[in-house]
Amino acid sequence: MSSAMLHSTLFGLLLSLSASAAPLRYAEDRAPSNLNPLFTTTMSEARLNELVFEGLFTDDTELRSVPLLAETASASEDKRTLTVDLRRGVVWHDEAPFTARDVVFTVEAYLNPTTASSEAGRLDFIDAVKAEGDYTVVFKFKRPEWAPEDKLHFKILPAHLFDGTTAVSRSHPFRTRPVGTGPWEVTHFNDDNSVSLQQFTGYYGKSQLPEVTMREVADKNYQAKLLIYESLETLVQVLPRDLAALQNDRKVELYPYQTNSWWYMGFNEGQERFQDPQLRAAVGELLDVGRLLAPIGTGDLLTGPFVKSSPFYNHDVPAQAHNPAHARSLLEAAGYELVGRQWMKDGAPLTVRLAAVENLETAQDVVLQVQAQLQSEGIAVQTEFLGNAEWKQRIWRDRDFDLILSQWTFDRNEDIYEQFHSKGSRNFVSYANPAVDALLDQARQAQDPQQKKAILREVHAAVAADAPMVFLWTLDNYSAMSTRVQNVIVHPFYFFTWARDWQNAP
Amino acid sequence: MRASSALLLGAIFGASCGSAPEGPASDALPLPPDEAWVAQVVLHPERFSALIESTSREGWIAYHSHRYGEAWDRFGGDAPAARRARGRAAWSMARTQEDLARLYGETWTRLTATWTARGTFPASGGAPTISALAARCADPAIDGPGLLAAWGDTGVAPWEAVALLHHGAVGGEVDGLLRAASTPLAAEQGDGFVRTFYDPCVHRALALGWEARADEALAPDGLRAWTAQDIGLEGLIFAPWLSTSELTKALDQHVPDDQIGGTVATLAAPTSMTPQQLAREEVRQLDSELLRWRADLKERAPAGGEELLTQLTLAERYRVEHLTAAARAAIATSKPRRALALLELARDVSEPGISPLNSPSLLALTATAQLQLGHTREALDTLQPLREAYPETLGLTEVLGDLVVLESMNRQGDSKEN
Incomplete structure (x- = not known):
């Protein structure tokens, strides 16, 4: 093959990617049981939340905090106050507008002792939060915060779906019918423990995958077979014993998923x-x-x-x-x-x-x-x-x-x-x-x-x-993906943080 | 290998990750199919036997497993083949130490910048001096006299003994420095803890020292002398260059020693492809070619040749050496995303540590790319297998650990059940 032919192959690949896109199906050992971010306790829940919900800030691919639902932020001189201007034009999956009220509700719900959120510790640096109009939120911190945006990654919830109370129950219907602002919305939480998501048409940004499906497959051998026989595109975690076989499969590529586990x-x-x-x-x-x-x-x-x-x-x-x-x-x-x-x-x-x-x-x-x-x-x-x-x-x-x-x-x-x-x-x-x-x-x-x-x-x-x-x-943690999935960068903890850029060629 | 395959190999590994070639494209290497060292071993196993007999079986076992220091010791004697084998071992160790030195230098640079930006960098004690010393040693162009001058400029009397070890090391006497590398250069009482810093120049000195050893073994002209003579199978086997002609051409074109076999030509690629995507696609193409080549060799191999191909994982070894050199070239030209993709695909994930297919350089370069991309914690994870085999990396991992802690100090930790 000449370099010109290779060039043409690469160009063809690009064209095929842009022509249409296929869904992404991935396997978890253990299905999420509660999709409310207030009660996230497992990695499978955290990974799925990453597709559905967003925080004020997120990691860019070099793990620096960058605004997501925030537009800009400015800290006071004493580093104890942060004023955050929110992104305009964001809507929830039910089309309700995202506002500062949602941010205030979220913080108060996480910190409400009656809610007993398993994630409350991640917000314990916040002393108070208030909305100033629809698109400005002011945070007061207990101590000076050097880079508070690094701590404002927690997922924001829609206030309007919680009946005005920040004491949220674990059994609230939101646990299986979550509504976020993220690129994909949950359409079905199925009886077989699988979860179906589709691209949210009202999303303010871009995403490539039209659908995402999470399947619970407890048997690791079966997971590997599903990937090899193209019934799945992604295995989140591969056991060390299966790595050699998957690395030798030319339709599969391995990506380090370096969690500290x-x-x-x-x-x-x-x-x-x-x-x-x-x-x-x-x-x-x-x-x-x-x-x-x-x-x-x-x-x-x-x-x-x-x-x-x-x-x-x-x-x-x-x-x-x-x-x-x-x-x-x-x-x-x-x-x-x-x-x-x-x-x-x-x-x-x-x-x-x-x-x-x-x-x-x-x-x-x-x-x-x-x-x-x-x-x-x-x-x-x-x-x-x-x-x-x-x-x-x-x-x-x-x-x-x-x-x-x-x-x-x-x-x-x-x-x-x-x-x-x-x-x-x-x-x-x-x-x-x-x-x-x-x-x-x-x-x-x-x-x-x-x-x-x-x-x-x-x-x-x-x-x-x-x-x-x-x-x-x-x-050693690796994930495995079909070679049809392109532009993959895996977040070392949340996995799907940069999934908006992933593509799956049909 | 067919000439077209050679063209492809050449084309693939010069590919830039952007749209425009970075420099004039060189001609792809003409690769005589049976001149390649993989083919020599497989098609002429008697040559491999002769090599083993004329040098040292244990030396080649050590070299194959990337235990270069042990290989150096075992390739004794003044016979030309033994000297070349010894030169290869020293050259490989110098590359490894250079890769570690680059990582150490970048880590120190980032640590100092991050710590200073937070306003908490220790203004007194050894930290400022060691940071300045680290900055000097981060310069890849520093030579032996420069390194010794850097030590002299510290003006710290107790460090004169370490400076003497460096003096010995750059001349090829590396053992003393290796022994001292696991002892902190400075240990100062902090607020309830002992602050320690290790020698920030150790890998640079070791790289210079092993370079000196390679020069001595390949005297009078070092690596360049190889192409002026019959370098034998001992000059080729397990190398990223496939043949004498490839090596000659690379040297003639002034390809840096540490990138030979990794940069050959350039390829214009579609602009919309990410560097990672392009690199992965290139490796897929390479793998297709290698698969065909491997099958062809297997078919033609006489008795014994096929076993060598399989047992010594020769084609796979060439692949990983080639990808590592290509990744090194990518890092040298500030393309960490490309480098990381190449290295991720090069790594044999079935072996968690250093193995014939996972060289210490592969790990050091992976960690460097990860560091450059902000994935500092992952870099520490990547380096973990070096801890036992290269105890002198203790200082590097401690400094990298300091950086990891500093970078995550603002964060609110997250943890979940699996």
Whole structure:
């Protein structure tokens, strides 16, 4: 092929892209259960919200904050006030106009204690907000804010759909019938847990994909087959074990999706027995974590609440060894006695319920392995696989569990305050250590990068010593796409932030 | 390989990411099909055996796995083939250290600018001096005397010992500097923490040192001498250049050493294509050609040749070396988007760390492109596999970590369950 021919091929490709566009179908392991941004707790919800909702600011492709629903912003000299002029001509998916009232409502709804938004912590720097006319909003901050636009990325909600109250219920119909200002509107939240979206014709900007469909496919093998056989265009996350096969498929391309994500098994310290660090440490030492990881593929085993590449990871913390003999001595010290093949205390067998999200193939594999490993060492394990709604109710709200297997994913801040501070909104394992609380408070206030690193490395060591969780692993994260999908840049956390520019050639 | 394939390869990798070519297009390389080192190994496995016997099997295993320091040690002796093999190992290590030096320099530049803009850059202690030193070492044109002068200008007496190590390193004695690289240059008590800074010039000195070693091995004329003689399979195997003639031509055209095999010609591309899209399309075209070439070689290979093609992943290795050189050229011409797309497609994702197909340079260049595109946290992630194999990168990862923390300090963190 000559260079002229190549040129002509490229030009042809361009023409085909501009001629028409095909829908984008993507797979999630776990469907969203609540599309109201006030109650977003999972990555699949956050990703879908990215298509439907917008914030005042967003990231450009170089991760700098740029206005989205904001037009301009000006800060006061003392950095405690920000005046934001809003973009004109924006309408909600139901055609109602977007105004300053929506912004004020949104902030108040997030911060209303009755709403109990899982995202409230992201707005706790705001002291007050008021509208000045239809298109100006004035924010007052609790402390001087160096670059407040970096914090004003939360999604804005339509005030007119919430009956004038900022105390919003999780079960509000908005959870499955969301209305945003984003490039795509939700048309169906289907019985099979799939979600259908179509291009919003009233959108003020441009987008290329006429339709987007999210499908819940828990089986990773099946996901890969759907992509290879062109029944899907995008897999959000590929397991390490499947990477080689997908990389060798010429109709598929892999894109790094470098979330900071780690797996863990958490103890419910709300229960008295799990307040004993010896029991927690014993369970950790009974597990052969390397064997648990094997069915998933390769990954980095972790010693604490950060991924290994994190600036906060403390490389001096020793890895927890698989040490059944030591674990037995810890159990004895905690008052347990091995009777036959079962650990007992006060006449009762040591039994734990281990919960994970249902239908998630990878989590199920790990849960069954944990069950087998612990049972062979005399700890009875009952497994529980919970649906999304039940998970949110039992784990997040009622804290009705013994042990959970789950994963946390962090943006580039890697702020673990919500997970490990005793007041953290995501601390459903009820971990509490006043020293760690103090360090996490200091870390949030630190203005020197090296000081912040030092503090959080200390937190790593302290949390590892307390063992509120068995820290498992982090995986290399890649997404996979059909080569027909063009112009792809993946946001390292929200994934779809720049999907407006994506194209799918028919 | 057919001549048309060669033309295509040449055309593809000179492609600019914009509409206009950046300079005069050079002629595409004529690539005699069986002169390419991949073909030499596959079609003449006896030549590969002879190479192994005349140099060092362990040396080539180390080189193939990008353990250049070990390869250098194993390619001992004064025989021309051993010297050339040693020169290759040193040359590759110099490229790697240069890639790391570029990244280190850019990181320091960004760190200083970001920190200063926030108004919190430490005005006292070692930070201002080390920042100034880092700026000197960020200059790719700095040479050995320049580097030593930069150390002298700091006027910090306790650093004289480190400056001496640099003096040795630029002359090829790199071991002392390597040992010292994991110790902070400055450690000062901050408010409840110890502020540390590592040697910001370590990779620049190591690059110069390995360059000196390559020159010594390839004396008297260094890399250029290769084309004046029969460079043998040891001068070609696993290289981004396929043949002696390609290398000769590139050197004649003054292609920088570190970009040989990556920039050959230029191609006018449709203006509306993004650099990433264009790069991905080019790699698809390359892959089609390589696939055909590989199949052709496999068909013609005698006993043993096909096994070498498969077991040593020869075609894949050439592909990744070529894409890496092309990406380096893209970075040198301020095209990080293009570089990143090429590197993402070059990387063997089934191997998380350094492997025969994932070189340390590939990782360093990926991190550089990510840094230039503002994806600083991702750059840190990319560098993680270097931590064990290249312990001297500790200072680089710490400074990059400082930048990550600074850049995200205003942000309100977000976290979700998976």
